[in-house]
Amino acid sequence: MNEEALVVKLFGIPFNVGNVLSGLIAAIIVFAVVYWFSRDVQLKPTGKQNALEYLIDFTNGIVKNALPDSEGRQFRLLAFTLFVFIFVSNQLGLMIEFIVGDITYIKSPTSSVVTTLSLAFMVLVLSHAMGVKRFGFFGYLKNSYINPNPIMLPINILEQFTNFLTVALRLYGNIFSGEVLLTTIGAFAKSKGIMTVIPAIPLEMIWQGFSVFIGAIQAYVFVTLIMVYVSQKVEKE
Numbered sequence: 001m002n003e004e005a006l007v008v009k010l011f012g013i014p015f016n017v018g019n020v021l022s023g024l025i026a027a028i029i030v031f032a033v034v035y036w037f038s039r040d041v042q043l044k045p046t047g048k049q050n051a052l053e054y055l056i057d058f059t060n061g062i063v064k065n066a067l068p069d070s071e072g073r074q075f076r077l078l079a080f081t082l083f084v085f086i087f088v089s090n091q092l093g094l095m096i097e098f099i100v101g102d103i104t105y106i107k108s109p110t111s112s113v114v115t116t117l118s119l120a121f122m123v124l125v126l127s128h129a130m131g132v133k134r135f136g137f138f139g140y141l142k143n144s145y146i147n148p149n150p151i152m153l154p155i156n157i158l159e160q161f162t163n164f165l166t167v168a169l170r171l172y173g174n175i176f177s178g179e180v181l182l183t184t185i186g187a188f189a190k191s192k193g194i195m196t197v198i199p200a201i202p203l204e205m206i207w208q209g210f211s212v213f214i215g216a217i218q219a220y221v222f223v224t225l226i227m228v229y230v231s232q233k234v235e236k237e
Contacts, residue, residue, distance in 0.1 A: 006103050022109040025096075026089040034084065059083050059223065066227035071134075071234050075227065082123070083223045086110060086171070090215030093179050094208055110218075111176045113169070120168035123226050124160075131233030144233055167225045174218050178211045 006017040037052040059080040063072040093108030109115045131140040145156045185207060189200030 006105070016112070016114065018104050018107060019109060019112050019115055022092060022106050022112075023089070023115060025106060026085060026092050026109055029088050029092075030081075030084050033088075055084070056080055062220070062224055063227055066224070066231045067235065071231075072227075075230060078123075078126075079223050079227060082119075082226065083219050086119070086222055087216060087219040089115075090175050090218060091212060093175075094182070094211055094215075108175050108179060110171055111179045113172045113176075116168040116172040117164075119171075119222075120164050120226075124164050124167075124229060127226075127230040127233045130230065134234045140233070143236060147236075163225075163229050167222060167229070171218050171222050174214055178207075178214060181207060182211070 007014045037048045063079045089109040096106050098106035185204050189197050
């Protein structure tokens with residue numbers, strides 16, 4: 001999938017307009033949907049309130065599987081926000097793709113490695129900060145790097161980098177490859193006129209549905225792994 005990026009500099013820092021615009025649209029969609037679902041809350045939930053409460057229970061379950069309630073309660077909103085934002089981001093490129101010339105302005109934000117690395121970096125830094133808050137600086141070093149045996153120190157240090165890379169690249173790879181295949185099917189449809197349009201339509205529909213499923217699974221995997229990494233920092237080994 002060949003595409004060019006429009007990059008602008010602000011205070012000397014380069015920004016990819018496509019990534020920023022796509023991420024902003026995903027955030028607006030998340031805010032609008034959650035705001036709408038949370039209006040007119042009732043003691044006996046129905047319809048959209050049921051859907052929102054089910055989603056909250058689902059993400060709370062992810063946290064509960066990784067952390068005890070005493071520690072996990074403070075991460076419930078983080079898990080919910082991450083899951084919804086990543087899910088919407090994964091689907092955005094399936095619903096909207098805005099390309100002018102060779103420059104892509106709107107796509108799935110998570111099809112960019114910069115976005116997934118930024119999300120992973122942000123949350124993993126938070127997990128280290130919470131570890132320091134929980135145990136103090138030296139207690140955090142002991143719990144995260146020296147336990148259960150000082151000989152594990154090099155491996156534990158390396159693990160911090162591998163955790164960061166794997167959680168980001170897994171998400172990026174799945175979403176990017178999905179968009180590449182959709183682009184390939186689109187190019188195939190245009191290649192021989194009506195002869196290729198007819199078989200391309202069911203292929204496109206099947207892959208669109210599969211991509212929705214993959215996007216949901218990857219949002220779940222990302223949040224689950226993040227909560228596991230957080231638990232390693234705020235719970236005693």
